Amino acid sequence: MSRLMHVTSGPYAPPAASKELTAVSADGARLHVEVHGPEGAPAVVLAHGWTCSTAFWAAQIRSLAADHRVVAYDQRGHGRSPAAQAPYSTQMLADDLEAVLGATLAPGEKAVLAGHSMGGMTMMAASRRPKFREHAAAVLLCSTGSSHLVAESTVLPLRPGRLRTRITTAVLGTRAPLGPVTPLGKKVLRYATMGAGSSPDKVEACARIVHACPTKVRHHWSHVLAELELDEGVAELRVPTAVIAGTADRLTPIVHARRLAATLPECVGLTELAGLGHMTPVEAPDLVTERIRELAGYVKNDVTNDETNDETNDELKGAASA
Numbered sequence: 001m002s003r004l005m006h007v008t009s010g011p012y013a014p015p016a017a018s019k020e021l022t023a024v025s026a027d028g029a030r031l032h033v034e035v036h037g038p039e040g041a042p043a044v045v046l047a048h049g050w051t052c053s054t055a056f057w058a059a060q061i062r063s064l065a066a067d068h069r070v071v072a073y074d075q076r077g078h079g080r081s082p083a084a085q086a087p088y089s090t091q092m093l094a095d096d097l098e099a100v101l102g103a104t105l106a107p108g109e110k111a112v113l114a115g116h117s118m119g120g121m122t123m124m125a126a127s128r129r130p131k132f133r134e135h136a137a138a139v140l141l142c143s144t145g146s147s148h149l150v151a152e153s154t155v156l157p158l159r160p161g162r163l164r165t166r167i168t169t170a171v172l173g174t175r176a177p178l179g180p181v182t183p184l185g186k187k188v189l190r191y192a193t194m195g196a197g198s199s200p201d202k203v204e205a206c207a208r209i210v211h212a213c214p215t216k217v218r219h220h221w222s223h224v225l226a227e228l229e230l231d232e233g234v235a236e237l238r239v240p241t242a243v244i245a246g247t248a249d250r251l252t253p254i255v256h257a258r259r260l261a262a263t264l265p266e267c268v269g270l271t272e273l274a275g276l277g278h279m280t281p282v283e284a285p286d287l288v289t290e291r292i293r294e295l296a297g298y299v300k301n302d303v304t305n306d307e308t309n310d311e312t313n314d315e316l317k318g319a320a321s322a
Contacts, residue, residue: 012205032080037065049117053079059285077217120144124233145256246276
């Protein structure tokens with residue numbers, strides 16, 4: 001189980017949950033789940049990325065919980081969710097999301113589902129699943145991709161090709177422990193995952209979260225990312241879906257976001273954030289929160305007529321292009 005090393009003060013310190021529970025996945029894996037905000041409010045479900053935890057969404061949870069019921073969970077092996085038996089797979093991601101939805105939402109209850117990085121891949125992997133289709137009113141894909149992740153990564157300043165792909169695979173999948181958070185470790189993390197202008201408090205928050213991920217968990221999930229093939233899952237995301245990405249993202253470069261926006265059946269906008277990196281919910285917390293709030297309009301309007309939903313769709317597209 002991950003060590004809890006997140007920051008404990010400031011805007012990126014995770015708030016206390018209203019309720020905590022355990023969801024049990026199809027293979028028996030136990031998932032730590034937090035619920036924030038008032039009962040009966042429009043629901044938002046947050047899925048974090050590789051090497052992160054629920055603490056990654058601290059800024060969004062703090063803002064949204066004022067008037068939304070926010071569900072956040074630790075992916076297996078991350079945060080307070082124990083590491084299940086490897087090998088891991090994208091099917092496990094889908095199983096785990098279905099377990100969380102079933103444990104936290106009433107039958108037929110709709111929610112905005114937001115995923116960052118591997119959390120976005122979770123949405124793609126689950127797009128055909130019955131629980132996903134029962135509960136998803138709208139989706140936010142944040143700094144993510146569906147395939148060719150290692151081949152298109154620019155973490156290493158080498159020309160594209162087999163050599164870069166091979167070395168990138170080795171670096172991302174290393175079994176070497178990250179160790180304590182040090183000034184050098186923060187520089188490395190900022191270079192690899194964040195924009196050059198990221199403030200020290202944002203770098204500190206991300207470093208503490210990432211360094212808390214157990215080495216074996218980080219290694220095993222890296223194999224899933226290296227072999228990722230979820231293009232068909234993107235085509236099955238048949239709900240309004242917004243995409244956010246940083247133009248300086250080295251892990252999932254902007255080409256992935258543009259490809260997603262062009263492929264999604266119902267894309268309601270691509271937001272490109274100039275100079276930002278991979279950690280967009282921390283790097284641009286207010287904008288990510290704003291996009292989730294906009295998508296929550298689909299939760300409120302889900303049972304209304306098509307004309308109302310069309311108006312909401314037009315509003316979201318206008319906001320995304322602003």
